[in-house]
Amino acid sequence: MGDADGQEDHAGHRARLRARLLADPKGLLDHELVEYLLALAIPRRDTKPLAKALLTEFGGLGGLFAAEADALRRVDGMGDGAAAAIRIACAAANRLLATEVAARPILGNWQALLDYLRADMAHHGVERFRVLHLSTRNMLIRDEVMSQGTLDEAAVHVREVIRRALEIGSAAIILVHNHPSGDPSPSRADIEVTRSIIEAGKRLNIAVHDHLIIGTRGHVSLRAQGLI
Secondary structure, rough: OOHHHHHHHHHHHHHHHHHHHOOHHHHHHHHHHHHHHHHHHHHOOHHHHHHHHHHHHHHHHHHHHHHHHHHHHOOOOOHHHHHHHHHHHEEEEEHHHHHHEEEEEEEEOOHHHHHHHHHHOOOOOOOOEEEEEOOOOOOOOEEEEEEEEEEOOOOOHHHHHHHHHHHOOOOEEEEEEEHHHHHHHHHHHHHHHHHHHHHHHHHOOOEEEEEEEEEEOEEEOOOOOOOO
8 A cells, every 4th residue: 555545544534533533533442532522633644553552551542641741741642732632621521520520519519519529639640639728608719729648648737738728718619639540449547637627627616517538449438438
C-alpha cells in the first residue's frame, strides 16, 4: 500500500469514527473516545496506538483523566497539545459535575456530590484532604484542598481546619480525603482526627456533617458507618 492509500484509509477510519461519535457516543469503546480526542490535537497521525498506550499506562479512563500534565508528557508520543486535550476533557467533566453540586443544598444532593468527588479524587496517586464549606442553608460556598500528602498520608491540622471555616464564615463543613490504595476503609487516624475536628467545631457552632473517604473501590461515609 502506498502512502496515498494509507492516508486515504486513515482519513476514512477517522471519518467513520466521527460519524459514530456524532450518532451515538455511548457506542464508542474507551480507546476510541481517547483516540478521537487525541486526533483533534494530532490531526495527521493515527492516534489509536497512543490512545491504547495511555489507557494501559494509567489503568483506564479514570486514571487517564486524573493524570497530571507531566505524567501525560512522559508517555512516548505525547506532547503539550495532546496533554492539553486530555486535561481539558477532564476539566470540562469536573466543571459540569461541580456545577451540579453547587446548584442545590448539599444534603439533598448527595449523589451529585459523590459523583463529583469520585471523578475528582478517586484516581489521584497521592492523598489529598479537602474541606467543603457550607452556608446555613447547606449550600456549597467553598471547596478547598487543605493538604496533600505522600502516597498514604496527608497532614491534617485541626486548628487550621476550624480557623479557615471561621474566616469563610462556614455554618458547617464536610471533610473529604482519598485513599490512593483504592480501599476507602477508614483508619484509626481518620476517625480520631474527625472526632477532634467535630469537638473543636462544636465550641464555635461549626457543624461537621460528615467525613467522606474516596477510593477507586467506592466510598465510605464515617457518619453512615456510625463512626462519628
